[in-house]
Amino acid sequence: MLELEKVWKSYRVGSLGSKKLTAVRDVSFSIAPGEVLSVVGESGSGKTTVGKMVLQLISVSKGAIRLDGEDITKTGKRGLKEYYRNVQGVFQDPFSSYNPIFRADRVLEMVKESYFPRVKRSEWDSKVEDSLQSVGLEAGAVLGKYPHQLSGGQLQRMLIARALLLDIKVLVADEIISMLDASTRIDVLNLLGSLKERGLAVLFVTHDLSLANYISERVIIMRHGAIVETGATGKVFGDPRHPYSRNLLASVPQLHTKWSENPIPVVELEPDGDRSRPPAPLTKVDERHWVASVG
Amino acid sequence: MGRYFRRKLLIYGVTFFIAVTINFAIPRLMPGDPVARMLTRNKVANVESSEAMRVYFTDLFGLDVPLWQQYLNYWAALFKGDLGVSVFAFPSPVTSIILDALPYTLGLLLPSILLSWFVGNSLGAVAARSKWLDNTALPASYLLTAVPYMWLAILLAWVGGVILGWFPVAGGYSFALRPSFTWVFIVDLFHHWVLPFLSLFLVALGGWAIGMRNLVIYELESDYSNYLQALGAPRRLVRRYAFRNAMLPQISGLALQLGVVVGGALVTEVVFAYPGLGSLLLNAIQNQDFFLLQGILLFIVIGVLLFNFLADVVYVLVDPRTRLGLEGGVS
């Protein structure tokens, strides 16, 4: 349904944009309805950039992003507004997703303003109530409050409720739980689970491998802007082939097992090279499991 | 870094070009005819001859050709370092008039800017750490920055010059003296310089002090200050660091301030009849002296750009943070 084909992104950095930094290199993947696709990787590997490109918050330097076959990088302003009916996002920091000086439910109101200007108030109110319900929020407890009066979990759930108001097909969730407390993050995570059961496709960006494993069917491991390994979650995490993936997995702190108990030797990885060159190609190593060749 | 400076230079170049163009346009937008003004000022009232003279001088000043031609000529002359002849102080070349006035302006403004910067910053830094000073020096500083220059100048002239009679209230030096390297002259110069200096110094002082105080407080709240304190560094060290870092924006602030130095301290110069670019500028305007006006504006623009550029350079040199930023690094 949503498909990325050979997408590249470079930023201009340095003062007066004197340098180019390629953040995403030749990334292709697709998500089907009812599927959660996790994107993991170290900090700066380009995860957020991918998410923002899908949301068209930043432009694509090269390549195409297609929703149901239509390349949305080519549509104009109008088309974009339509696109957002189908694709929405939730970001990492629940507190900065809300304008601190306005009531939190303003994010819902803005949706009405843009997409449902003619819907009657009462009708709208019940619609809001429904969607809050579906993210496990009590309307009375959250409406009319300021962001700082709500917990991070409540805020994130409200953002998801906002996306749901639009009947979306794809949700981009960029680290939506990393700022949350251990206990609340579970609520949000479980919510994503229930969304996927309802047929939503979720692009789940995270650096927490255990969460990726918990929630997603498929996973993409990124490094230096390119995909190094991808496939079904079980296969990738159960049998990581790329040295980077292995390092990553070995570093994850786990309850019940200490690092010291089963030491996996850390492999030296090749350093960051010329990013403008296409990355190593992916080769299929197993059913639903691809790995980039190690140069 | 080279690339950075090249782009900066380009931007400065374009800015210069636009500013110079505006400088050219401005006097020509004013009402009045400089030649007519020159003739009337000099009481050339002979009905029959004045027209011939008007034609002659209009031609002499190059004002008889179309505006675009004047503009091209202006640039051409500029590249030859020729700023034209003054109408007001005919027939002196503009350059020499400006250069004659420059020392006074510099002598007045450089010390007042530098000293107020120095004293203001010290005061601000001290105020940041002393509740008592903060409560006394700060309000005083605010009042000082709020004082109109000319009013302070008038008050100083009135109290120090008229009532107490301690200082002369006008001129750069006594009429009985000529500039020379003698004690008499230097003392006299200083004597004349005190009041205008004070009026500029005091007003600027407040601004620096306030800025410094806020910056130091900000630095004292920063993470590195906290860490130093957590490691038991004495307050002295913490403050020294805070002061140094707070100094950086002030240094470039100083450079920017120095940029306007050549603009002169117009009102101060007017109040104290101090010879300098400021009063020259006013004269140029009042006498429709296009060429002198253009010349002074050019000086000012060059000064501002030069010191802005300098501020950029200084900043890159003293603050490692900017240096990395230039190279496109991420922090």
Add this chain to the structure above:
Amino acid sequence: AACTDSGSSEDPENLSIEQFPRNETLYTTGTAWEPPSDWNPVNPGQATGLNGLGYETLYLFDPNTQELSPWLAESGEWTEDLVFELKLRDGITWSDGEEMTADDVKYTVELGQIEAVPYANVWDWLAGVEVVDDLTVRFTFDEARHQEWDNFLFTTEIVPEHVFAEYSEDEILTGANEDPVVSGPYTVHSYDQDRIAWVKRDDWWATEALDLEVKPTYIVDIVNTSNEVTLNQLIQGEIDLSNNFLPGISDLLEGDPTLSTYYSEAPYMASANTAMLIPNTTIKPLDDPEFRRAMAFAISPGEIVDSVYSGIVSEASPTGLLPIWQDFYDQGAISEAGFQFEPSDAQTILADAGYEDSDGDGFVENLDGEAVSMTLNVPSGWTDWEEASRSIAEDLRDVGINVTEEFIDAGAVDDARTTGDFQLMLNNWSGITNSPWGHYRYLYQLPVQDNQGTANFSRIENEEAWQLTQELAATATDDPHYAEIIAELERISMEEMPAIPIWYNGVWAQSSNQVWTNWPSGDGDTPGVYPSVWNEMFGMGSIYMLTQLESAG
């Protein structure tokens, strides 16, 4: 420049400025507004003192006695109707030691053949100059314009041919002529941004020829600063003579015996020129002489003299002629056609001429019923004029003439005056000269052109008056016809009212007696010259001020 061994030198030229003994130095100010930069008398603009201290004229004119007396010239006379023969004094030397000869005079006058020389107009009616012998020059004319010739004689500075002949035409017109070679009592000692210093010459011709000796060894003229500053320096005795308008001087005179002015009581200052209200006669209702006369009656000069000037100027005569010409005032004409401040008369005249306030807004309308609303422009920043115009506009409003004062940029005033794009303005360009002829030329000059640069700003078209003015120019002062023409012009002026004379600006002069005394004065019966260093004043006798000064000792 200063010499290091000046201490041992007796020559005053070698002293540097800080070594000038105070009691031998005269400090003046009020004339120069710009740094001294021009020592060339041929082009417009010159350093203070250049005309008089440096270069000199052939004759001097005494405004008080209306007499022309020879100066560089020993004598001169009209030998024929169209021939004037002039004899130069013997023994005049230039400051470089060269003799001044008839060739210098011829050369100077012939410079006027260059179009852009300020006195080029003399060649409109001068036919030729010839050197008869070393000291004699003969001028032949196409037309004998006596008044204009007299004017030429006491205003044109004679320059040394041997110096100027070296200059190209461009240099003559635009050169600064630094290090001027002069004939007068002083040479340039040095100059700076804000001052020029003159030092006495020891071989000035008049010492021998006329037994005149200038007293100050040095004259330092200071570039004008603010009134405040000048006043302070005057009180401190740092400046001996200020030739600029200093508000408040009359208040200070009482308390400070060391200060003196031309008259010891009001009006304190001699009159220098007539400040007039100029109506633009091309627009309604200012095209109507009756309306203009009504305005004349409405304005109170007394208020301006008292309030704005605190009595240091005097009210103008209705003729507009300066007091130096009071002998020519035609009492008959004045009593018939003259005017004075009388608002009720103004209203009567207005009503009689048909101007009335029909819409009841308190202001009269035009004859065609259109509302009248005029502005009176003066340059902003000319504080005394601003105040004066406030007073005038208020007076006019009081009688129902709707005038508002408006202060605009001086350049804009110039533009408006030149192009005629104004309603009312103040102007004072008619000043002391050798004959009322100048005043009438200023009022009536024809033809009216698109740009009126120097005269007839009212744009009045009065053929008769202009005819008379030209006649006056060609009439010698001692011609009995001379006074008649003036009387006729006075009458026309008061009836036609091309401009409304209001007050006389002064020959501003405030002097301090702390170092120098015996300043010229108009008190008593000593016909004092004007204590002024204005460039044109030396030719009108101010040079005598320097010979009469006494050290306060």
Add this chain to the structure above:
Amino acid sequence: MALDVNDLRVHYRTTKGDVRALDGVSFSIADGEIVGLAGESGCGKTTLGKSLIRLDGRMRHVGGNVLLDGDELPIGNDRAMNKHRFKDVSIIPQYSMSAMNPTRRIGKMIADLLRSRGLSYRNLKDELVHRLELVGLPERVLDNYPIELSGGMKQRMVMVLSTLLDPSLLIADEITSALDVSNQKAVAETLVRFRDMEFVKSMIVVTHDLSLVYQIADTIMIMYAGRIVEKAPAETIVKAPKHPYTKALISALPEVGLEYGDKRLKSIPGKPPQLLNPPTGCRFRARCPLASDECAEQPPMVDVDGGHQAACWKLED
């Protein structure tokens, strides 16, 4: 007994009253022990860490005392405390990225700091370089400005600096939360190494990531709303928690291998109480599945067994 904290109370002054960020905290740490301090956000972890070394302007020491190696730490007295800082108690701050003066070369800054403490940079330099090498930093970083180092390098630099004088107690506050997993691991292991090499005697590692602290800590303390609710050896906390809050916390953590389809993780309902006017009695009461009337009384800290303490009325259940 390296550190002994008794009934420590630290409040924040605000316009609305005192925020009781630490409300009667007692615990002790043995020589060579690494204590992990975990809990939900806002429970007072940072406050506890800070209160042991430097109260900031808004913190007020209300009661309780702290003994370090048998001597009382004058934690309420900034000046008196100064001589203990760095030498006896040291800290690795949360903000390692910005902990160093950006305009001074690192070596110079260290020299300034040491000199101001009356120590000789020259004498300590060899040790410094040695330790830098230990964490994989070349000597030349001393000539660099902080900005020229990567985040990980800065972090290690600060770690070395903070422990340079071999303090008895080191407080490490959330030092890994900004890092990705591989760096987290490296940093965590370095901390253990420092302890092993006796650069520091004992350590408090503040974090909200239980799985991480489990990797390195000997003992874990769980805080809730300004109080310590359970303290036990790491294994015990993870495998046999006693306090209902700890239990809930543990059960909310997913693991690699666990999938959504297999088993749903459960969260703790509700939100921790405000510390401005905390409720009386057990503070977890409002969210506790076991809460009953007796919880209106504040439960005392009781020994469950060797080294395992918890504060709950329902420990037996």
Add this chain to the structure above:
Amino acid sequence: MTTDVMLTADTVGQRRENLYFALRNPKVLIGLTIVVGLALLGVIGPFFLSATPNEYIGPKSEAPSADHWLGTTYFGQDVFTQFVHGLRSSYLVGSLGGLIAFVIGMSVGFTAGYRGGLVDEFLNMLTNVVLVLPALAVLIVISSYLEVRGVISQAVIIGLFSWPWVARAVRAQTFTLRNRDYVDLAKLTGKRPGQIIMREIMPNMASYLLMSVILLFGGAILFAAMLDFIGMGPSNSVSLGSMMQQAMAWSSLHLGLWWWFVPPGAAITLIVGGLYITNVGLDEVFNPKLREK
């Protein structure tokens, strides 16, 4: 739920806190009292004064007395009347000039900061040019170009030249704010840039913008006074600056008419100083770090 009750109390606190501090902050109080007090005098005063400011109503050069509270000028005008009218025009210039500068600065700053890229570079250049042009000189020239100078035209000119620093600061702030997630969220809701700036970014800079307005207001008053003083002020009305100019032009220093030049300058100092002090006070309110000092 207890927690909810707590939260409500907290909110109200947060919102009211600023007001609470603002009203309790002595700096804000003192500053506002001065500024508002003088403003009232300028606005209401003229209605109680019969004379027009330039009318010669009293004896000349008289010291302050019961009849003429601030004495009379050299011409016998009432200084107090002039003073009150001058206050009025100072406030007018200040508010109008400040407002114009504010609007321009804000527009340029927001556009440059939000758009970035070429637009930013162009606007930056524009800002630099205006910054480089010697403002005073250009102002003088433009003032003299205007044949008739009124308070309004003066304010416009001042406004046109004092915006660059606001633009720069707004641009910098916008740069940081435009990367906030809620801006992205607004984009995801299909909002146009203009709406986002107005509704998401601007409200968050409200305190900052308020302070800019204050500083611009003060700056405009000072600038206007300077222009008036060198005779480039409004031609037909009285301002505090022109009072000082007149006082200087008519030798008040030497005639000892201190009551002519002291009050206008003192008033400007008080107004601008009051504004600055209010600004510091507000700064303390908005920035708790400074408040705790």
